[in-house]
Amino acid sequence: MAPVVKIDQIHKIYDSGDVPVHAVRGVSLEIQQKEFVALMGASGSGKSTLMNMLGCLDRPTRGSYLLDGVDVSLLDKNELADIRNQKLGFVFQGFNLLARTTALENVELPCLYGKTRMSSKKMRERAMYCLDIVGLSNRADHMPNQLSGGQQQRVAIARALVNEPQLLLADEPTGNLDSRTSIEVMGVFQKLNEQGITIVMVTHELDVARYCKRYLILRDGIVVRDEPTQDRSIAEIELAKLKEAETAAKLLAAGSAAA
Amino acid sequence: MSPRLLRLALPAATGAVMIAAWYGLHFWLDAEMRFLLPTPGQILAAFRDNGSDLARAALNTTEGALLGFGFAASVSFLLAVGLSLSAPVRASLYPYLMILQMTPVIIIAPILVLWVGAGLKSVTVITFLICFFPLVVNTTQGLVSTDRNLVELFAMWRASRWQQLRHLRVPAALPYFFTGLRIAATLAPIGALVGDYTAGSSAGDGGGLGFLAIIYSSQAKYPALFATAATTCVLGFIFTSGVLALSWFALHHWHDSYERSDQ
Ligand SMILES: Nc1ncnc2c1ncn2[C@@H]1O[C@H](COP(=O)(O)OP(=O)(O)OP(=O)(O)O)[C@@H](O)[C@H]1O
Numbered sequence: 001m002a003p004v005v006k007i008d009q010i011h012k013i014y015d016s017g018d019v020p021v022h023a024v025r026g027v028s029l030e031i032q033q034k035e036f037v038a039l040m041g042a043s044g045s046g047k048s049t050l051m052n053m054l055g056c057l058d059r060p061t062r063g064s065y066l067l068d069g070v071d072v073s074l075l076d077k078n079e080l081a082d083i084r085n086q087k088l089g090f091v092f093q094g095f096n097l098l099a100r101t102t103a104l105e106n107v108e109l110p111c112l113y114g115k116t117r118m119s120s121k122k123m124r125e126r127a128m129y130c131l132d133i134v135g136l137s138n139r140a141d142h143m144p145n146q147l148s149g150g151q152q153q154r155v156a157i158a159r160a161l162v163n164e165p166q167l168l169l170a171d172e173p174t175g176n177l178d179s180r181t182s183i184e185v186m187g188v189f190q191k192l193n194e195q196g197i198t199i200v201m202v203t204h205e206l207d208v209a210r211y212c213k214r215y216l217i218l219r220d221g222i223v224v225r226d227e228p229t230q231d232r233s234i235a236e237i238e239l240a241k242l243k244e245a246e247t248a249a250k251l252l253a254a255g256s257a258a259a
Numbered sequence: 260m261s262p263r264l265l266r267l268a269l270p271a272a273t274g275a276v277m278i279a280a281w282y283g284l285h286f287w288l289d290a291e292m293r294f295l296l297p298t299p300g301q302i303l304a305a306f307r308d309n310g311s312d313l314a315r316a317a318l319n320t321t322e323g324a325l326l327g328f329g330f331a332a333s334v335s336f337l338l339a340v341g342l343s344l345s346a347p348v349r350a351s352l353y354p355y356l357m358i359l360q361m362t363p364v365i366i367i368a369p370i371l372v373l374w375v376g377a378g379l380k381s382v383t384v385i386t387f388l389i390c391f392f393p394l395v396v397n398t399t400q401g402l403v404s405t406d407r408n409l410v411e412l413f414a415m416w417r418a419s420r421w422q423q424l425r426h427l428r429v430p431a432a433l434p435y436f437f438t439g440l441r442i443a444a445t446l447a448p449i450g451a452l453v454g455d456y457t458a459g460s461s462a463g464d465g466g467g468l469g470f471l472a473i474i475y476s477s478q479a480k481y482p483a484l485f486a487t488a489a490t491t492c493v494l495g496f497i498f499t500s501g502v503l504a505l506s507w508f509a510l511h512h513w514h515d516s517y518e519r520s521d522q
């Protein structure tokens with residue numbers, strides 16, 4: 001089976017400013033189906049730049065990119081947009097939900113546009129199914145301002161899933177979340193990954209990267225490390241541990257209050 | 260005393276003190292000067308004696324204010340959408356909108372009387388002109404300051420310009436529109452009043468509160484003049500509360516300024 005992502009010696013040079021910025025300097029990478037990759041590195045090391053090229057949001061200056069076997073450099077703008085909508089799902093650091101819109105309608109949004117429209121009934125079913133995957137089917141009619149940060153990010157993940165993408169790209173999806181809700185979100189990613197979705201996510205935090213299966217470290221636009229994750233964290237277990245610790249703390253507090 | 264009771268009692272007490280001071284001031288004046296400040300009692304009597312005139316005038320003013328306000332709201336909304344679509348259009352029209360805003364109504368009024376005649380039409384146009392500017396400016400501001408990330412997201416989904424406007428920009432601009440609407444609501448009755456004062460007509464009982472003010476002051480009916488002022492206050496209050504209620508209905512279930520506590 002073809003790898004989902006196959007890039008060969010890609011470069012990105014930004015020419016907009018006074019001095020050209022060589023943000024990505026020859027990265028080669030293969031990502032197979034069902035992989036779960038963390039992309040790490042210092043600020044400015046080129047993580048977002050690489051992600052934008054993987055997401056077909058930006059073209060490499062040099063090098064080739066096969067997305068699911070298709071050479072994207074041969075596609076025109078519209079074809080690129082189509083392949084993006086069919087094969088890719090995006091999750092961002094800021095959740096980018098529409099405020100005046102329920103969770104369910106937010107999830108439906110990507111299906112409303114473009115040329116292939118499904119029936120509104122089918123759309124609703126899909127959106128509901130995706131909300132269920134992220135564990136929020138009971139919040140379908142809530143507005144974003146009635147949801148916690150972690151729940152909003154899960155809605156955004158459901159939205160990224162609605163077009164049944166093969167590859168989920170997430171740029172610092174836990175960047176705005178505290179450690180507990182980060183684990184919840186990573187739990188959702190792990191579940192999706194088990195169901196066969198390939199995931200690439202950027203993160204700053206080692207703790208978060210440990211939920212992935214493979215991690216890459218980028219430095220000055222070059223991959224300096226590419227390894228499988230050692231003793232990988234499992235979100236379900238970590239959450240259970242947290243709960244246990246909380247219960248213990250409560251018991252302790254109650255005990256000392258009684259004494 | 261419970262905080263709730265206090266919130267009612269405090270303004271009531273302030274009111275009582277003010278009325279007492281009012282009477283005090285009235286009787287402190289020399290007897291022949293007391294006409295300058297009629298007592299609340301005299302003003303109430305003026306309400307009773309001129310009730311039907313005041314009510315008719317208030318209705319006429321309300322009509323002008325509502326028409327001008329309504330036109331201003333709809334025209335400004337459409338214009339704001341147009342302005343938001345292109346920066347060059349904005350740049351070329353803004354100075355003239357400013358000029359329109361700067362031109363004093365006192366100067367425009369006689370011209371309007373020449374063009375459309377005195378009466379409701381002129382009053383409506385003047386109210387429109389006064390309400391228009393804050394509405395256009397606020398709504399345009401709202402339409403162009405949509406979250407960039409969301410705009411990019413819509414572009415990524417290949418939403419058309421029209422879809423982007425309808426699903427993203429207009430909803431995001433609603434709070435700004437309502438800010439403009441609240442300002443316009445305080446301006447509309449004043450606009451209608453000034454319009455009536457400068458370009459009103461009493462033909463066929465068409466005179467409004469501004470017209471009544473002219474008549475009462477020329478007849479030296481000072482308590483009735485105060486009653487006219489009070490009526491205007493009530494009108495402004497009704498307009499503002501109406502818009503506040505409208506904006507609550509439109510915004511409360513999603514906008515952070517009305518965030519619900521029952522999460
Ligand atoms: N649109 C752009 N135009 C010019 N230079 C850019 C642009 N985007 C990024 N850069 C530059 O490219 C380099 C890599 O940026 P990038 O955003 O990929 O870093 P990053 O690893 O995502 O950093 P962070 O962790 O802070 O998000 C930086 O030096 C940045 O200044």
Ligand SMILES: [Mg+2]
Pocket residue numbers: 047048049171
């Ligand atoms: Mg980045």
